[in-house]
Amino acid sequence: MEEESYKKYEGCTVNECENMIQRSLRTPMVKFLMEHMDKAGCKLGDNFIKAVNCEQQMGGGYLRGNGIVVCSNHMKIQDDVNQVVIHELIHAYDECRAANLDWSNCAHHACSEIRAGHLSGDCHYKRELLRGFMKIRGHEQDCVRRRVMKSVTSNPFCSETAAKDAMEAVWDICYNDTKPFDRAP
Ligand SMILES: [Zn+2]
Numbered sequence: 001m002e003e004e005s006y007k008k009y010e011g012c013t014v015n016e017c018e019n020m021i022q023r024s025l026r027t028p029m030v031k032f033l034m035e036h037m038d039k040a041g042c043k044l045g046d047n048f049i050k051a052v053n054c055e056q057q058m059g060g061g062y063l064r065g066n067g068i069v070v071c072s073n074h075m076k077i078q079d080d081v082n083q084v085v086i087h088e089l090i091h092a093y094d095e096c097r098a099a100n101l102d103w104s105n106c107a108h109h110a111c112s113e114i115r116a117g118h119l120s121g122d123c124h125y126k127r128e129l130l131r132g133f134m135k136i137r138g139h140e141q142d143c144v145r146r147r148v149m150k151s152v153t154s155n156p157f158c159s160e161t162a163a164k165d166a167m168e169a170v171w172d173i174c175y176n177d178t179k180p181f182d183r184a185p
Pocket residue numbers: 001087091112113116151
């Protein structure tokens with residue numbers, strides 16, 4: 001869903017990516033999120049996160065009932081995998097805690113993308129520098145907005161205008177909702 005971050009990479013094999021997923025499961029942030037999924041009553045199976053080759057330009061995705069996929073061919077380093085796993089786990093967490101979450105509702109989708117973009121560190125300045133964007137004041141939020149728009153406009157239920165309106169309407173609440181973290185990591 002976030003093509004600019006991955007297109008310059010050659011990518012991994014599914015096997016290499018599976019190993020990186022296993023390693024990501026031992027990082028503090030992923031562990032923390034998994035624990036909170038458990039606490040919220042959403043126990044994740046062993047196969048919850050899978051590596052696959054993706055034809056579309058995206059890092060990964062979360063599919064209701066199907067778990068998380070990481071696009072091995074768009075992953076190069078461990079940090080790429082950690083990033084996708086954390087981002088998608090936040091979507092899974094949101095779905096877990098809100099039984100009525102409706103992905104076809106642009107505001108619901110935008111809210112989860114705002115949280116995932118903010119809390120996963122997708123827009124940390126080091127990663128933005130790698131993408132060729134400069135660090136300037138307010139840049140983190142611009143970056144999150146850009147990535148939210150890219151994801152939500154790919155939702156067949158959300159036009160460009162609907163995505164933008166939804167994002168603006170829920171921005172403050174969702175950007176400041178850092179659960180299960182006390183504050184943005
Ligand atoms: Zn997302």
